Amino acid sequence: MKKSSLVIFTMLIVALILAACSSEPEQVEVTVEVTRIVEVPAEAEAAPMPAGEILQAVRDRGRLVCGARTDLAGFGYLAEDGTNAGFDIDFCRAVAAAVLGDSDAVEFVPLTAAERGPALQTGEIDVLSRNVTWTSSRDAQWGNFTNVMFYDGQGFMVPVALGISTLEELDGATVCVTSGTTTELNLSDAFRQRGMEFTPVVFEDTGTVYGTYESGGCDATTSDKSQLAAIRSGFANPDDHMILDITISEEPLTPATPSGDDQWFDIVKMVTYALINAEALGVNSGNVAEMVNSDDIAIRRLLGTEGEFGQADLGLDADFVVDVLTAVGNYGEIYDRYMGPDGVSFTLPRAQNNLWNNGGLIYAPPMK
Amino acid sequence: MKEPESNSSIFSYQGVPIWRDDRVLKGVAQVISALIVLGFLYFFISNVLVAADARGLSLGFDFLDEAAGFPLGESVIIDYDPSMSFLQAFAVGLLNTLKVSLIGIVLATFLGILVGVARLSTNWLIRNIANVYVEMFRNIPLLVTLFFIYFGVFQQLPSVQESFAIGRYIFLNQRGIYMAWFSSTSSTLAWTVILAIAIVLAMIVFVILGRYQISKGKETHPFLWALGISVILPLAGWFILPDKPLLVTLPVLARFNFEGGTVLTTQFTALLLGLVLYTAAFIAEIVRAGIQAVSKGQVEAARAIGLRPMQALRLVIFPQSLRVIIPPLISQYLNLTKNSSLAIAIGYPDLFSVGKITINQAGRAVPVFIMIMATYLLISLTYSVILNLYNRRITFEER
Numbered sequence A: 001m002k003k004s005s006l007v008i009f010t011m012l013i014v015a016l017i018l019a020a021c022s023s024e025p026e027q028v029e030v031t032v033e034v035t036r037i038v039e040v041p042a043e044a045e046a047a048p049m050p051a052g053e054i055l056q057a058v059r060d061r062g063r064l065v066c067g068a069r070t071d072l073a074g075f076g077y078l079a080e081d082g083t084n085a086g087f088d089i090d091f092c093r094a095v096a097a098a099v100l101g102d103s104d105a106v107e108f109v110p111l112t113a114a115e116r117g118p119a120l121q122t123g124e125i126d127v128l129s130r131n132v133t134w135t136s137s138r139d140a141q142w143g144n145f146t147n148v149m150f151y152d153g154q155g156f157m158v159p160v161a162l163g164i165s166t167l168e169e170l171d172g173a174t175v176c177v178t179s180g181t182t183t184e185l186n187l188s189d190a191f192r193q194r195g196m197e198f199t200p201v202v203f204e205d206t207g208t209v210y211g212t213y214e215s216g217g218c219d220a221t222t223s224d225k226s227q228l229a230a231i232r233s234g235f236a237n238p239d240d241h242m243i244l245d246i247t248i249s250e251e252p253l254t255p256a257t258p259s260g261d262d263q264w265f266d267i268v269k270m271v272t273y274a275l276i277n278a279e280a281l282g283v284n285s286g287n288v289a290e291m292v293n294s295d296d297i298a299i300r301r302l303l304g305t306e307g308e309f310g311q312a313d314l315g316l317d318a319d320f321v322v323d324v325l326t327a328v329g330n331y332g333e334i335y336d337r338y339m340g341p342d343g344v345s346f347t348l349p350r351a352q353n354n355l356w357n358n359g360g361l362i363y364a365p366p367m368k
Numbered sequence B: 001m002k003e004p005e006s007n008s009s010i011f012s013y014q015g016v017p018i019w020r021d022d023r024v025l026k027g028v029a030q031v032i033s034a035l036i037v038l039g040f041l042y043f044f045i046s047n048v049l050v051a052a053d054a055r056g057l058s059l060g061f062d063f064l065d066e067a068a069g070f071p072l073g074e075s076v077i078i079d080y081d082p083s084m085s086f087l088q089a090f091a092v093g094l095l096n097t098l099k100v101s102l103i104g105i106v107l108a109t110f111l112g113i114l115v116g117v118a119r120l121s122t123n124w125l126i127r128n129i130a131n132v133y134v135e136m137f138r139n140i141p142l143l144v145t146l147f148f149i150y151f152g153v154f155q156q157l158p159s160v161q162e163s164f165a166i167g168r169y170i171f172l173n174q175r176g177i178y179m180a181w182f183s184s185t186s187s188t189l190a191w192t193v194i195l196a197i198a199i200v201l202a203m204i205v206f207v208i209l210g211r212y213q214i215s216k217g218k219e220t221h222p223f224l225w226a227l228g229i230s231v232i233l234p235l236a237g238w239f240i241l242p243d244k245p246l247l248v249t250l251p252v253l254a255r256f257n258f259e260g261g262t263v264l265t266t267q268f269t270a271l272l273l274g275l276v277l278y279t280a281a282f283i284a285e286i287v288r289a290g291i292q293a294v295s296k297g298q299v300e301a302a303r304a305i306g307l308r309p310m311q312a313l314r315l316v317i318f319p320q321s322l323r324v325i326i327p328p329l330i331s332q333y334l335n336l337t338k339n340s341s342l343a344i345a346i347g348y349p350d351l352f353s354v355g356k357i358t359i360n361q362a363g364r365a366v367p368v369f370i371m372i373m374a375t376y377l378l379i380s381l382t383y384s385v386i387l388n389l390y391n392r393r394i395t396f397e398e399r
Helices: A002-022 A024-038 A040-046 A053-061 A087-100 A113-121 A136-141 A182-193 A206-214 A225-234 A262-281 A297-302 A320-328 A331-339 B002-011 B022-054 B086-119 B124-138 B142-156 B188-216 B222-240 B266-293 B296-304 B309-346 B351-362 B365-398
Strands: A064-068 A076-078 A106-110 A150-152 A154-159 A174-178 A199-203 A220-224 A241-243 A251-253 B164-166 B170-173 B176-179 B181-184 B246-249 B262-265
Touching: A053 A064, A053 A087, A053 A262, A064 A087, A064 A113, A076 A087, A087 A106, A087 A262, A087 A320, A087 A331, A113 A136, A113 B351, A113 B365, A150 A225, A154 A182, A154 A225, A174 A182, A174 A206, A182 A199, A182 A220, A182 B351, A199 A206, A206 A220, A206 B142, A220 A225, A225 A241, A262 A297, A262 A320, A262 A331, B086 B124, B086 B266, B086 B309, B086 B351, B086 B365, B124 B266, B142 B266, B142 B309, B176 B266, B188 B222, B262 B266, B266 B309, B296 B309, B309 B351, B309 B365, B351 B365
Parallel strands: A064 A106, A174 A199, A174 A220
Antiparallel strands: A150 A251, A154 A220, A154 A241, B164 B170, B170 B176, B176 B262, B181 B246
């Protein structure tokens, strides 16, 4: 008897706690309405620069949560000392330097291609920088896409021994591809459009995709050309494989932020502008300390020495660009670090990823 | 109101108060546990709804009619192409799961029984081979086994151009097993009907003759009769029908792959092999335990009336051990079915992997996960209902 009444008592407590929890959403709704009606003027007075939810959360937490990858040379990989490195990774570090003043205050969440959409939708990550192609449906469903950081296109890699140079010659081939990607959709579109047959071999894990291709399980593999170049560089015999001179799609790789926080969206966009404008103005990690005292008014504005381009409106420090450039350098430096002539990962000509005034497509609005 | 009244009339002179009445307490406990369960459900569901609303996520199922767009490696029954809808792609995944799990269950059962019996063999070598097999596969995670089979075995096979060939009929390479297979003609349907009738007829004859043999004590050869019927009728059909009902097509190496015949892809074969080897190790243990649960007197009695060891096993021990074997066997079948979702690791387009792709391409996590979970639940419940019916029959007969 005593035992059972004790059990019942515990159950009652649990039930009460649950009841309290389950009624929470309703309570939240009520308070929100009250604040909306009563406190709007007061709030505006008290805080002239209202910090958005994400910025506040990042600052309270003391670190940025960045959706990234750890398995793609050049873009997101683990360096020999075990730290995260790569083009996409450095962008997250730039955002962390901008909002926290510390480029190491980043928590990298490794995501597969299939996991990245939900991770952004649920707000589990603050920034998604994991070579994501910006598409209209992803923009509508996943979150906000900021500014194209890398213009890519989908290509094909085949063994040199096959002696192939056009897409048409791949009719009937077995093609390895990563699931949950635009690549997968483009592949089937490209073959269907030309009335060609292929056997898809689809994996969620890119390691398995390229492992199967390298061992001969597929005749060809397809992905963004930059990714193919990265993968090829890691093969045992890179010279046995070639990337076909075909591009079947446009893949603008773009960092994205969760929906519903305009301020955070603007902050991340502004970091992309800063990186690009810094390269255009010739400011880099080496000379940023001197450039603070430059005579060029555009440079002085960019580095926060004089004037203002909206930093304060977004809750950022006047000289946040100095922190960003000191930590990771400008756009060109980040590119060259991994993919330039002396890049640690592989060499990929800038081509369309050059600045607009150098014949490329990389462009950012002026910082004014 | 009624409850306390009758309560007081019966127990009034004993003076058991309501809060110590066992029936009342049990009733209250039931109500509270129901409330807790409902509270949990309410909490989770409202949480999903509120969160989805706040983030502007759609929870509807309308997207299922849209074109899927993504390619899938293989499909059965449905001839899938990327212009089909998400729902059809999901159906392809479901059929692929059913295919691998049903074939897997049959093979794992045979292998499991074989190994389970071998574990009890009097032959030292056979017994220990079975021991090593069981201990090895039971103690290595299935995912690891799958990766090993996929990368360590199948990817190491010769390339398509240098396939390992058995005559002109079977080719083994990295991409799968290409086999000669049948292609249908105008007479195929008619012949399939004849075949089905022949098999049913053979089963009926087998049962009737079997009963006759037992009741009259005369040798009637039921097995031979059944075999004869199931061979002669289809053979007759083969020659009477206008076209040959089945033509054999041989796999021929085209530019990239073999064409013609049929193929068991590496992905399918690796998954099937992994599931069978893993589950059979558990089934072997269940079979061993089942056999050892039959009392020793039964074995001795069977031997005493002159049955040979295999006869004793088949006629006396195994039927009795089924009572012990079937219930845990059902849960192994369900395990195999659920474990088939590991297909995602090695690229077999099963229910879960198609579901994951759909989540990504359609951007609808919650509805698709609900579909995936509901479908697995449905498959598992169907399997267990069927097997439980069988189990009930077996236990009943034994009593």
